[in-house]
Amino acid sequence: MAFTTEQNKYGTNNSLTVERKISSQIKQRCGLDYPLTGNLNSVTGSVNANTNISKSSYFSKATGVNLIKNNLRQLLLCEKGERVMLPDYGLSLKKYLFEPLDETTYFLIRQDILETLAKYFSSVKVLSLTVLSNSLQRDRSELYISLTLQLLDQSLDIFDLEVTVD
Secondary structure: OOOOOOOOOOOOOOOHHHHHHHHHHHOOOEEEOOOOOOOHHHEEOOOOOOOEEOOOOOOOEEEHHHHHHHHHHHHHHOOOOOOOOOOOOOOOHHHHOOOOOOHHHHHHHHHHHHHHHHHHOOOEEEEEEEEEEOOOOOOOOOEEEEEEEEEOOOOOOEEEEEEEEO
């Protein structure tokens, strides 16, 4: 029995935007919204089959860019060794809080962030990364991390993420 490997396509090809829209509608990732602690009083109605749950329920669902932002925020704020069964997951940014914030420290922080993102988030491309310290308040030591990222899937969405480590 012979098989042919040729395919004939009749008509015009779909444009790139149509292809992206079709594929993004098919492959939509869902996950839990972060942080998990929402309003426990968001369940309304009686406890039966007609219970309505509002958008800010205890376990909310996140999709698309919101899901990626939540996962990145978890990664940046998680200390190494904090996650069970994933001892290398996260960044140990708190060790830099009381260090002298000079160019060497900023370089080390940037390298840690870029290496961790390359390891755990290969689906994003870092467009810009800014690390700042809070020099106005002497009694508090904080790091501000600002990221501009681009998704490497069909949507190619660009989004910003800001995290404060204190």
